[in-house]
Amino acid sequence: MNFSEYVVSRWDTLSLAAGEHALVVGVAIGVSTAVGVGIGLLAHDLPKTRGISLAISAAILTVPSLALLTLLIPITGLGWGSTLVALTAYAFLPIIRNTVAGLRGVDASMVEAGRGMGMSRTRVLLKVRLPLAWPLILTGVRVATQMLIGIAAIAAYVDGPGLGTQIFEGLSRLGSVNALNATLAGTLGIVVIAVLFDLFFFAVRQLTIPRGLRVRS
Amino acid sequence: MFDRDTGGASIELRALTKHYPGQPAPAVDHVDLDIPAGELVVFVGPSGCGKTTTMKMINRLVEPTSGEIRIGGEDVLSLHPDELRRHIGYAIQQVGLFPHLTIGQNIGLVPNLLGWSAAKTADRVEELLSLVNLEASAFHDRYPRELSGGQQQRVGVARALAADPPVMLMDEPFGATDPITREHLQNEFVKLQKQLRKTIIFVTHDFEEAIKLGDRIAVLKERSHIAQYDTPANILANPADDYVAGFIGADATLKRLALLRVADVECGQQPGSANLPQIAADASLREALDVMLAHGTDRCGSPSGVLTYGALCEAVGTEPAPAPRLQSVGSGSTPVRTAPVPDAARGEAVGT
Ligand SMILES: Nc1ncnc2c1ncn2[C@@H]1O[C@H](COP(=O)(O)OP(=O)(O)O)[C@@H](O)[C@H]1O
Ligand SMILES: [Mg+2]
Numbered sequence A: 001m002n003f004s005e006y007v008v009s010r011w012d013t014l015s016l017a018a019g020e021h022a023l024v025v026g027v028a029i030g031v032s033t034a035v036g037v038g039i040g041l042l043a044h045d046l047p048k049t050r051g052i053s054l055a056i057s058a059a060i061l062t063v064p065s066l067a068l069l070t071l072l073i074p075i076t077g078l079g080w081g082s083t084l085v086a087l088t089a090y091a092f093l094p095i096i097r098n099t100v101a102g103l104r105g106v107d108a109s110m111v112e113a114g115r116g117m118g119m120s121r122t123r124v125l126l127k128v129r130l131p132l133a134w135p136l137i138l139t140g141v142r143v144a145t146q147m148l149i150g151i152a153a154i155a156a157y158v159d160g161p162g163l164g165t166q167i168f169e170g171l172s173r174l175g176s177v178n179a180l181n182a183t184l185a186g187t188l189g190i191v192v193i194a195v196l197f198d199l200f201f202f203a204v205r206q207l208t209i210p211r212g213l214r215v216r217s
Numbered sequence B: 001m002f003d004r005d006t007g008g009a010s011i012e013l014r015a016l017t018k019h020y021p022g023q024p025a026p027a028v029d030h031v032d033l034d035i036p037a038g039e040l041v042v043f044v045g046p047s048g049c050g051k052t053t054t055m056k057m058i059n060r061l062v063e064p065t066s067g068e069i070r071i072g073g074e075d076v077l078s079l080h081p082d083e084l085r086r087h088i089g090y091a092i093q094q095v096g097l098f099p100h101l102t103i104g105q106n107i108g109l110v111p112n113l114l115g116w117s118a119a120k121t122a123d124r125v126e127e128l129l130s131l132v133n134l135e136a137s138a139f140h141d142r143y144p145r146e147l148s149g150g151q152q153q154r155v156g157v158a159r160a161l162a163a164d165p166p167v168m169l170m171d172e173p174f175g176a177t178d179p180i181t182r183e184h185l186q187n188e189f190v191k192l193q194k195q196l197r198k199t200i201i202f203v204t205h206d207f208e209e210a211i212k213l214g215d216r217i218a219v220l221k222e223r224s225h226i227a228q229y230d231t232p233a234n235i236l237a238n239p240a241d242d243y244v245a246g247f248i249g250a251d252a253t254l255k256r257l258a259l260l261r262v263a264d265v266e267c268g269q270q271p272g273s274a275n276l277p278q279i280a281a282d283a284s285l286r287e288a289l290d291v292m293l294a295h296g297t298d299r300c301g302s303p304s305g306v307l308t309y310g311a312l313c314e315a316v317g318t319e320p321a322p323a324p325r326l327q328s329v330g331s332g333s334t335p336v337r338t339a340p341v342p343d344a345a346r347g348e349a350v351g352t
Helices: A003-009 A011-043 A047-062 A065-076 A080-104 A108-116 A121-158 A164-172 A179-208 B051-058 B081-085 B103-107 B109-113 B118-131 B149-161 B179-196 B207-213 B232-237 B242-248 B252-259 B285-295 B309-315 B323-328 B340-350
Strands: B011-018 B028-035 B040-044 B066-071 B088-092 B167-171 B199-204 B216-221 B225-230 B299-302 B305-308
Touching (some): A011 A047, A011 A080, A011 A164, A011 A179, A065 A080, A065 A121, A080 A121, A108 A121, A108 B088, A164 A179, B011 B051, B028 B051, B040 B051, B051 B066, B051 B199, B081 B088, B088 B149, B103 B118, B109 B118, B149 B167, B199 B207, B207 B232, B207 B252, B216 B232, B216 B242, B225 B232, B232 B242, B232 B252, B242 B252, B285 B299, B285 B309, B305 B309
Parallel strands (some): B040 B199, B040 B216, B088 B167
Antiparallel strands (some): B011 B028, B216 B225, B299 B305
């Protein structure tokens, strides 16, 4: 069986796995963005809180994914639970770091003008800092997504969802029938998912970045 | 609040002091100042003397360490800072327009904070754009990054004026523009203030700008101590001390001439004024002197008659030197002809 015949014959399994792969990444990124941007908003102006949240999210990222997934099994079990928790945790660093950098990078004169006109601190944060930081925040989310798409494949080891199963099954019986096809299909599927997510973020950029920030200066 | 009358409110500072934490000395030390309603007062002084700090205490972007501030008799320190700031116009050198909002939205910010209706805000934005000489239809929907520096400064002024505040604080608002644009903005601003009569505190380190714009000037030295507080003409005529004199520079008399208009001095009706170089009635006496020097004459024609060098001297309170002393000007032994000079100049002026 050549590669295309393999893909056609296993289409149902492959498309389900790909769908689950995208879904688990999407959910993890959604949760991580909501929580991470929230932490960034709260912590950007508090040096201690900011330092601690950045240190913790950086520490998480240094734990090898296989180790983290295994450590989570006693708590969140095999499958979706541990996969989601691990992926969400890994995404924090790029999201929190870019949120904090974006919010803090806003020109001081804009904050001064806003405060000087009688905007409250919170209003300046939500109506001035956040929109101006948004392009950088989106970049952080996009980088985190690309990272998670790769890490999600490892989740196959804890019986998680996604295309990892294809890849590792193939690798484990390399030389036997369809082993290479399975690995190749899983890998290609991941590439396709990565490209689709990138297209999605391109659209989000176009739709959500204020026009005034996109015009030439 | 103090803005029931939008035409300006008086400002009183009493023993106003700011000591930044960790600094050896206060940045502003016991400043007392009375600013009458409807006047433009310029704070001028070297960089770091505390101008900005003094100004920012008035809208409480900087909280005073001690002292009192009253606007229109009302104790500013008892008001809610955000509420207070919505009733004080604020313009800064970096302008600080929000790049993600249109020009119209930028100008409408304070009216929105004050809860104006959309229709009232829209009308006001339109009115303000034309007030600062920007065509509403062309600029309303553009973004700050699409504007030149000078246009951004104008929007900054319009935004500060948006809710028609009685008091405006302006920190070197024209400081970042090129000299030609700055001059243009200053001239427009002088006209605007004649019309609006707001109480304005205007900070600059440029004494020329202070003379040009100020009804009064507060010359500040370190820790915002007031070296002199008076009208531009009085400061130029009678600097309080060497510090103020040093700030004015060596050409105080020329600067005083610049403050006076041709139309303000008595011009003698004399025959033959049509043959003299002409000067407009709203030109300054400094420009009149420039015309005289350029034509080598001691008189020039204005719409109301003949303006003489003697009249310029009188205007700044000095006696014109008698003719024989004029002769001694020049390189020692060479006699200088004085009488024929006007004739020669007259001839040149009519092109014969
Ligand atoms: N936020 C601050 N913290 C500490 N010191 C400050 C702060 N702002 C200004 N200063 C100091 O106060 C003094 C006056 O500053 P400023 O009011 O900005 O002067 P100016 O506007 O006349 O240049 C300077 O010595 C400056 O370094
Ligand atoms: Mg300053």
